[in-house]
Amino acid sequence: MSRFNDDNLRLAKEIIGRYPKARSATIPLLHLAQQQEGHLSDEAMAHVAELVGATPAEVLGTASFYEMFKFEPVGRYLINICGTMSCALGGSDELLAHAEKVLGVKVGGTTADGLFTLERAECQAACTEAPNMQVNYRHCHRMTNELFDRLVDDLRSGRRDGDIPAHGTLARVRQQIPAERAVGPAALDDRGAPAWLPAKEVGG
Amino acid sequence: MSSYRWAAGYIDDGDRPKIVTSRFHLEDSYTLERYLATGGYQALRHALARTPAEVHDEVRGATVLGRGGAGFPAGTKWGLMPADKYPRYLVVNGDESEPGTYKDRLLMELDPHQLIEGSLIAAYAVGLAQVFLYIRGEMPLAHERVATALNEAYVAGYVGKNILGTDFSVDIVLHWGAGAYVVGEETALIESLEGKRGEPRLKPPYFPAAIGLYGQPTIVNNVETLSNLPWIMANGAAEYVRIGTETSPGTRMVAVSGHVERPGVFEIVNGTTTFRDLIYGDDFCRGIRNGNQLKAFVPGGGSAPWFTAEQLDLPFEGKLVGAAGSMLGSGAIMVMDHTTDIPAAALTLTRFYAHESCGQCTPCREGGTWLERVLQRVVDGRGTSADLAQMKEIGTSICPGEFPHASSSRHGLDATPFPYKMTTICFVGPSAYAPVHSALTLFPEEFAARVRDRVQIPVTAVQ
Amino acid sequence: MSDTVKPTETTPQVASDPDAVSITVNGVEHAARKGQLLIDALADAGEYVPRFCYHERLSPVGKCRMCLVECDTGRGPAITVSCMVPVAPGMKVDTQGETTKRMQEGVLELFLANHPLDCPVCDKGGECPLQDQAVSHGPGESRYLEEKRHFEKPIAVSDLVYLDRERCILCDRCTRFADEVGSDALIHFAGRGNNTYITTFPDQPFASYFSGNTVQICPVGALTARPYRFKARPWDLRQQESTCTTCAVGCRIAVQSSHDEVLRHLGVDSDPVNHGWLCDRGRFNYEQLHSADRVLQPLVRAGDDLLPATWSEALAEAATALGAAKAAGGAGSIAVLGGARGTNEDAYAWARLAHEVIGTPNVYAQMGDGLPADLLVLERATIDEAAAASTVVLIGPDLKEELPVLYLRLREAAVKGRTRLLEFTPKLSGLSTVAWRSIAYEPGTLTAAIDTALADDQIAAQLASGPVVVVAGRANLAESSTATVQAVRTVLAKVPGSTVLPAFRRGNVIGALQVGMRPTEGGLDTRGVLQAAADGGIECLVLLGADPVADFPDADLARRALAGARRVIAVDTFLTASSAQADVVLAACAFAEKAGTTTNIEGRVSPVARQVTPAGSTRPDWMIAVELAEALGGDLGYDDVGQITADIAENVDGYTRVTPEALSAAADGVVAYAPTGIGPVALLAGEAPARSSYDFRLIVSRTLYDQAEGTAHSPSLAHLTTATTVHVNPLDLGRIGTTDGATVKLTSSKASVVCTITGDESVLRGTAWMPFRHPGVDPRELIDCFAHTTDLRIENP
């Protein structure tokens, strides 16, 4: 529905400025667009394309490769239940069935109030803490049906707003490179060895 | 947080040397203040006091085997970059997504400065122009911790222009992924970092050391690999190789999950610790849950062929495990007890790799899904014995020739050692077949029963 | 196979090649070339390795895995991707072994797993690499029992191309073509894994001038061309190699027909010319052949009407007109314009008729919308030389719009870093983004811009670094050609040794000019002829496939000329704005209805084939010339076209090598040299005046899809033409006090018109651009062909 707002456009340009080639900023910018809108609209992708110097089709090609980008609105909370081996061995099928029942939606569905979207996910790097799930990618370890119910309650009532922002916001802390400390991207036609490397040692 | 625990899963009982997890017990381990108070950035100072070549030699001397899966020594890898070609880049691989693997996330969440310092040491040693720290998208906490650490480190003068007042200057740029397992493969990681679809590049001719990011020489190293460097610079390679074995020095982080009494992430001594120690040891997992029997385990992440109790006494050492028909991969052990439905367990992995195929090469794109569908049918009790044969045929189309597997006295089988031949570009295709092949080879009776009896049982019988 | 149409030629075998690399193929030694990919070396050795993603003109990607073979480089047999690996000495390759066979069967089975196998209703059926290779290398039968992938049935990815995703095997050819060759990465992979598919961005179709190439190289029937869909089965098609004469690049094509109807053009891979590519205009404008608007028999005027006549009546009428004209005003009152749309033979016969039989010096194939013929005497470069030069100086039109495949060749040279483009352009062009330096100039200041550029140290160093080719054409129809001629002379004077590739546009304009369709001593050029006609000095104007009313840049003069010419004879395929005013229309054959040769911008002469019977009673131009000569009491002495080809070789300076024998032996044509005797053409005196700061300086240039007859009568292309608007830099909209899409009034020294305005970043501030020959407002009304430049006042109406 929208292009970047002014603040995000400034941020987008700052992010682009960190890379030797603008196109490298594609994924960070898509995240930023998703943060602004909750999902990726065609206009947002076209704007990203414009900013990184790719065609919109190329940006769509990149975006659609990655699981985290959503092209339709999803719930405020995206619940991802891991179903890969360790979690499956730890009972994730049962957890998923319970979640479907509690939320009243099937995998892939969004609750009528627009709060929850339920997905079945792959390994979340928490295999010792099975079964594991994520809410907007925040890990929830060793889930039980009771923990799940409590979590859903907490989310509904806003008690978790402090640590789980709405879908789209990934990290609440961004990297900031102070201008005076920044080296800047290494130009690709800068063919010389860096200053601290004595010429005789090149090749390491 | 109700369901998130501090350093979840990390267990440091026992008297084990700690190289990368030494701060994990501290609540504020991730802050600059704590890092500095515990010797942080001293290794960088040591490094800067020496020539880049000396630093590189020190790392080479430590033989730090890559922890991302391939196990290639870091110092040697750095040396593969063509001389005189600049700029050179480092891409830190923080895309941890191999099934069973859980360590890099902890290292980023709990000790981000250690990773930053390791990256700086690498940058100094081989003259890198820029470092990109690629963190898996589904890890916002790691992202926040690393971002905070970088912000602190920039201000404090550890990163950026004229680091610690020297002429060593390098930026570390935090980059986020967006959810695609295959991007962990180093050339796919580079493609992704270039803003493209994360499709692995063909090798040859594109080994990243020579032609990497933007076509320039590029090192890709795993988070854990780099996290070892501050210790090595501070204590010396000689100290490092004193731990572990000659071929596998130092320590490594291993996650043991599944049906064990106490699943956890451990920093173990490399090369000597056995699977039996890990699964049954008191300092480790303390045996199979509920006193059950071990049925099988995956020794090195979801891509690895399976072991059974017969391989328990093998040490965590790459060559030995390879000869026994599997691989160590990314330090991930998944344990199945006797209640496990083997075809269903295999399906959770095959489905993973089929789902995560990038889709560029035919055998993986088509073969992975085909395998998944046939296996699903078998698991659902709708399979036939022709389906079992067909799975092997599909597997042969992905991996012509013999596929590695463990020995099994039950079936009178000798081990077929690693590696395999493959028709695919990367290992995702073969990985979809590995669990099927292991399950069919080591537990043919479970499949036979399934196609005969057409029964359906859940993945895990809840105890 | 349709995607690798090769010129029918046998490459001469080199005896001892220093670059030879010895490899062993199935136990037999074979000499491969250094750097050659294994897949090509194996093909040379007679072992065709099946492949899908590999295409000789695209960078190899090794994705489909069809070409895997076992190869031993000394460390035991290893699976090798033959399309990615260059040959190395001592390689031992086994293309017949167990493993190789098993891999090929396996990969093919996997390809077919999700393929719909709807061959009987697929356009590709019968010429499909998947079908063919499944038979030759496949497993026999599929054991795939699962549900196949489903996608929406054919979707239009552009106006010309349909995509059936179920048939797509994701070989990456179309996408690589779009990205690497065509520069429009508008078609791309989306999704991942087993859900990967080809797509365009919503609301942004694959609007490429080169989209048809993707259909040709698609190894399955996933991409189909709208004009050809369901028209024929491959086994019903007859084909001949020919040359596209839509523009002067002269791409090699295969013309295919069924039941005497041309149904398809395929690109033929000619190494020096088109590399197998065609532009969509050249690929699809065969539709005009079968247009209901074709003139099918001669027409003779009776009052306001043109009525059908027999050939003898019409020829007699034409002869009478010429005779009467000569009697009234002498041979000098007769003028013959045109010839650029026919063959060399047509042009030569007409040149002889005009000069020898009629005796007029007023003969010209240029329509005043190009550059004067005397540029052709400059030292000529070939396309290959341009694409290999260290610097190409571009002084001319947007090649993407006018000479599309030349654009592809130069773009490739620039992108691959072989060649640096130094572009001078009044408006950003298709090559600007890949140019080393793109220097935008305001019309009237080109020579000054060149002087400044050549004084720049970096540019001077670049020009001194190696061979320089100047690509010279007419960038702006609202500016006199004098500017370009002077600019080219300036560059040649300052960069000695540079050569020229003339970017002349009309199909055989170079051939027509070279074989004689040009003024002789004292003769008038086109502007002179039109001026004389308007002044009542032309007794008979002969238009040989020429349409000055629509093509001459000064609309007013052209109109007055047609009205002022006492008698008009037209030889044409359609009733155009000009031929509709003729007294006699002689119905001409079109392309593919007549044989002969054509000459491209390089001077390369290649054959044009007759593939179908001429429509109605139409005749080739040369035959009309012969008959008209006879009616006038002359004798050109030709009974068939081959005699003319031979005559040209014998008599035309520069064409001596271009004998019928040489032509039939050389698949890529024979390069003719320009005749030396082309006299200098008068330039406009004086200098361009400075622009007043209130005015906009006008640029008028062509786009690929204009209202040219061939395009307008090809239904698949006709609707791609857009209505005329005037484009100015977005920053100038405010200055005018208007907004994008509003209506404005344009006033020049000649006329005033009302037109929609468009903000366009590719236009320089202070200039205005309008497309030539688009529907709606005609910018030619504003142009005075006797002025150096055209200045406009733009205001609210």
Ligand SMILES: Cc1cc2nc3c(=O)[nH]c(=O)nc-3n(C[C@H](O)[C@H](O)[C@H](O)COP(=O)(O)O)c2cc1C
């Ligand atoms: C399919 C695939 C997935 C991979 N995923 C990861 C990963 O998530 N993290 C990682 O560090 N290495 C991963 N690797 C290994 C990398 O390709 C690469 O070898 C490693 O990052 C190099 O770092 P190291 O030498 O420090 O181990 C993966 C490899 C493959 C084939």
Ligand code: SF4
């Ligand atoms: S094996 Fe699979 S994931 Fe790897 S390149 Fe091929 S299709 Fe992609």
Ligand code: SF4
């Ligand atoms: S549409 Fe055709 S050319 Fe394009 S990827 Fe699919 S099969 Fe290949």
Ligand code: SF4
């Ligand atoms: S570039 Fe010219 S010659 Fe080639 S296909 Fe297009 S119109 Fe025909």
Ligand code: FES
């Ligand atoms: S032709 Fe070689 S991999 Fe496709």
